[in-house]
Amino acid sequence: MNPGSLGWIGIFRLGLVQAALGSIVVLTTSTLNRVMVVELGLAAVVPGALVGLHYGVQIARPLWGHGSDRGGRRTPWIVGGVALLALAGVGAAMATALMAENFAVGMMLAIFDFVLIGFGIGAAGTSLLALLATSVSAQRRPAAATLVWLMMIFGIAVAAVISGKFLDPFSMTRLIEVTAVTGIAALLLTIVAVGGIERTASANYASATSQSPATFRESLADAWADPQARLFTIFVFVSMLAYSMQDLILEPFGGLVFGMTPGETTGLSGIQNGGVFAGMVLAGAGGSILASRFPAILKQFTVGGCLLSGVALGAMALSSIMPGDWPLKANVFLLGFSNGIFAVAAIASMMALAGAAGQSRVGLRMGLWGAAQAVAFGLGGFAGAVLVDLIRAAGASVPSAYGSVFLLEGLIFAAAAGIALKITPVRGARSQGNDGESAHSATLQAAE
Incomplete structure (x- = not known):
């Protein structure tokens, strides 16, 4: 596929793949987590460790990205x-049901399956981003990043609502059935979405990879x-570490420090996600409109x-000292809004840096950054x-403990901003040689 040749319909089709991924992930991380803790009465550390495991194995993402680089096609990996x-x-889901009868056997099966879950997410997600990086024009990358990630959120939301209706009245058999139907639907949607999207694969690229394919090392x-x-890898790890540190403490903070009910703290997550949505839309639309005139706009975002x-996050830390009059909901929305801006800009920059390296390097670089993100999230x-x-x-x-962690997160974000300042923006990769060397040397330019 020629660089920049993918139109909005094609970008939307790849967004459907993200929606498919999200629909399965929400069942395997959120729903199974609840079943293990509530229905089976297990300690929260059990599902927590399994979710951490599926992040941990994604450190192998560079291997899968390299595999798609050598093969010259991304869709089989997706x-x-x-x-x-x-x-x-x-x-x-079957392992979770088995835990009720034989915990040891069920746990061993669950460990095996969560390893495979990590492999599946890593293989599909890395190649999807690599395909976007090599086929979307520089001007469209911010909007494409926004669209694809919003599609994932959409997939998560739709799967959660529909599966939730079919899971009641709950039984382990119904859990397995709903998970199976969701998986089949997601796979069929993926096959339709990517069908023929790589039809115009480059003959030059295929020739280069077949003559002298580089080893993984x-x-x-x-x-x-x-x-x-290398610098971008460090940035991804540091920024995603800060991004994910509040995941498990925001709702308990609202309950313990502000005296909020479970329903109210759940609403906080909704407010935060609303902020993320607004920030993504702003960065995606603004980046696409301004990218051609201001090449450094993604860096600035x-x-x-x-x-x-x-x-x-500094304001969140301050709120722990004076919770009585603090506008917590507005603070949480601002946090989500800020996260959305940086996330879309970083993803678009990731696609630009990978695309500029040449087609035979894109997958491995996407895998490297995806591995840094997954480990940081875990x-x-x-x-x-x-x-x-x-x-x-x-x-x-209690307020001091939560406030200290929020303050630490804020300092880590400041460190991430300092790292981002050192990253050279990419003006855009419009052409690539046989092995990508010409793009690699010609498109990485300072935009100051």
């Missing part, structure tokens, strides 16, 4: 990844030797979003919760 995810999702060394790729996220949520407990165990009050 379809195969979704198929594996759907199959593993059903297996995880060579490709990884090449990526890590690139100062921009990324840095600004990180700094504003840090400010919002560590962030866990670290936030553990730090609150440790600070409380050291004798601090």
Whole structure:
């Protein structure tokens, strides 16, 4: 597929793949988590460890990205990844049901299935982003990133609503059936969405990869030797660590410090997601409109979003001191809004940097950054919760414990902004040579 050749319909089709991924993931992480804790009475650490495991195994994303680089096609990896995810999702539901009868056997099966869930998400997600990076024009990347991620949120929401209706009255058999139907529907949607989208594969690229395919070690060394790729990997890890640290502590904070009910704290998550949506739309639309005239706009959105996220988290820390009159809902919306701005800008920048490296390098770089994101997500949520407990165990009050963690998150976001300032924007990759060397050397330019 020629760089920049994918139109809005094609971008929407790839967004449907993200929706399919989200529809399965919400069942395997949220629904099974609730069933294990509530219906089976297990400690929350059990599903927490399984979800952490599915993030951890995604450290292998560079391997899957390299595989699609060498093969020259992304769609087989996308379809195969979704198929594996759907199959593993059903297996995880069966494992959960088995835990009620034999916990040890059910747990072993669950560990196996959550490893496969991580493999499926990593294989499909890495190749999907690689395909977007090589086929979407520079001007459309911010809007494309927004559309694709909003489609994932849409898939999560639709799957949660529809599956929720069919899960009642609840039984383990019904859980397995709903998971299976969701997986089949997601796989069929993926097959239709990507069908023929790579029909115009480059003959030059195929020739280059067949003559002298680089090994994984060579490709990884090449990526890590690139100062921009290395710096962006560090940025992704640091920013995503800060982004995810509040995942498990926001609702308990609302309940313990502000005295909110479970329904009210659930509403906080809705307000935050509303902010994320608004921030994504602003960054996506603004980035697409201004990208051609201001090549550094994505960098400015990324840095600004990180700094504003840090400010919002600093305000959250301050709210723990004076909860009585604090506009918590507005604060949470600002946090989500800031997160949405930086997330879309960072994803669009990721596509630009990967695309500029040349087609034979895109998958591995996307895998490298995807691995950094997955590991940071796995560590962030866990670290936030553990730090609150440790600070409380050291004798601090509940408000002080939560406020300290929010302040730490804000400082990490500030550090991420500092790293982002050092990343050179990409003006756009309009042409690529046989192995991508010409694009790699010609498109990474300073935009100051």
